Amino acid sequence: MSTITTAIAPPIAAPAPGMPERIYSVDRAKFAEDFDKRPFTLQHSLSGHPAFTMERLHGLLERTLPIKDKVYWNAGKKRIDQRWSDQPGRDFSIEEAFRRIRETDAWIIIFGAERDPEIHDLLEQGLAEVQEMSGISLAREAKTKQTIIFITSPHRITNYHIDCECSLLLQIYGKKMIHVFDQTDREVLTEEELERFWTVDNNAAIYKEHLQDRAKSFLLEPGMAVHIPTNAPHWLQNGDDISVSINQNFQYKNDKLANVYRANYIARKMGMTPLPPGHSHFRDLLKGHGMKLPVAVGKKAQALKKKFERD
Ligand SMILES: [Fe+2]
Structure with a gap:
C-alpha cells in the first residue's frame, strides 16, 4: 500500500567485530519481489545471540521501565478479537510477570530496545541487509527504525491488529504461530478501518473469523523470521513454551x-x-x-x- 520509490542501495559494510556475518538468509530475488507486498519466511542468525538471553533482557527491562511509554505489558487470557485497551487482569507487578513468565499468561513488550548498543548495531546491520536485498533506500524512505522485544507466556495470544511499520519478526526462543492477512484485501481490511487506524484508533482493524482461511499461517521456530508488510493484519499464538521474539522494523515517510x-x-x-x-x-x-x-x-x-x- 505504501508508495515507494526505489534507489540503488549502497553495498553492505563488513560486519564489526563480534557481529554476525549476516543476520538474514533468504532467496534474494524472492525477497526483492515480495518485500512489503506479501508475507514470507526467512532464516536469521540471532537465535542464541548473547544480547537476547533472559538475563540480558531482564537488565534491559529494568533500565527501560523508568522511561515513559517504552514498556507495555498485560497478563491473563486474551482473545484474538480483543482490543489493546481490553486489559486482562494483572494483580501483580511486571517484575513478577517476568520472573514467573511461564505461568502468568503475560505479554511484555520493550519498545526502542536499540537503546542497548549491541541491539542498536544488530538493528543497523539487519536493516542494511533489508536495504541491500529490497533495493529500497532506507536513508531516503525511512522515518523511524526500531527494535521491539516480545517476551510472552506459553499459549498466549496476541490479538488481531495492524501496524504502521514494515517489519521482520525474528523468533529467538520457543515456538509461535503467526497468521498474516493480505493488506490489500478490502473484505479483510476495509477502507473505513484504514481511515480510522491512521486517524483516531490504532486498534481499528476488526477480526473477521469467517475470513480466517484467507490468512497465511507460519509456525515460527528459533532461527526463523517472518516478514510482515505495512498494514498487513496479523495475530499470533505461542506454543507450549515461553517465547522471545524481536521485531526489526522501520516506518516509511508516508505522511x-x-x-x-x-x-x-x-x-x-x-x-x-x-x-x-x-x-x-x-x-x-x-x-x-x-x-x-x-x-x-x-x-x-x-x-x-x-x-x-x-x-
Ligand atoms: Fe504486530
Missing part, C-alpha cells in the same frame, strides 16, 4: 498517504463516500496537502496538552 486516509475519515464523517487512495493522483495530492495544517496543529495541541499534564 501523504496517511493524510489521504485522514481526509477520507473526515469526509466519511460528513456523510460522503471518499475515493480510496491510489485512484486519483490529483485528489490524493489535494488531500495530502490539505491535511498538512490540521495535522500539524493537532500534533502541536497534543504536545502542549502533554506539557501541561506534566507541569
Whole structure:
C-alpha cells in the first residue's frame, strides 16, 4: 500500500567485530519481489545471540521501565478479537510477570530496545541487509527504525491488529504461530478501518473469523523470521513454551498517504463516500496537502496538552 520509490542501495559494510556475518538468509530475488507486498519466511542468525538471553533482557527491562511509554505489558487470557485497551487482569507487578513468565499468561513488550548498543548495531546491520536485498533506500524512505522485544507466556495470544511499520519478526526462543492477512484485501481490511487506524484508533482493524482461511499461517521456530508488510493484519499464538521474539522494523515517510486516509475519515464523517487512495493522483495530492495544517496543529495541541499534564 505504501508508495515507494526505489534507489540503488549502497553495498553492505563488513560486519564489526563480534557481529554476525549476516543476520538474514533468504532467496534474494524472492525477497526483492515480495518485500512489503506479501508475507514470507526467512532464516536469521540471532537465535542464541548473547544480547537476547533472559538475563540480558531482564537488565534491559529494568533500565527501560523508568522511561515513559517504552514498556507495555498485560497478563491473563486474551482473545484474538480483543482490543489493546481490553486489559486482562494483572494483580501483580511486571517484575513478577517476568520472573514467573511461564505461568502468568503475560505479554511484555520493550519498545526502542536499540537503546542497548549491541541491539542498536544488530538493528543497523539487519536493516542494511533489508536495504541491500529490497533495493529500497532506507536513508531516503525511512522515518523511524526500531527494535521491539516480545517476551510472552506459553499459549498466549496476541490479538488481531495492524501496524504502521514494515517489519521482520525474528523468533529467538520457543515456538509461535503467526497468521498474516493480505493488506490489500478490502473484505479483510476495509477502507473505513484504514481511515480510522491512521486517524483516531490504532486498534481499528476488526477480526473477521469467517475470513480466517484467507490468512497465511507460519509456525515460527528459533532461527526463523517472518516478514510482515505495512498494514498487513496479523495475530499470533505461542506454543507450549515461553517465547522471545524481536521485531526489526522501520516506518516509511508516508505522511501523504496517511493524510489521504485522514481526509477520507473526515469526509466519511460528513456523510460522503471518499475515493480510496491510489485512484486519483490529483485528489490524493489535494488531500495530502490539505491535511498538512490540521495535522500539524493537532500534533502541536497534543504536545502542549502533554506539557501541561506534566507541569
Ligand atoms: Fe504486530
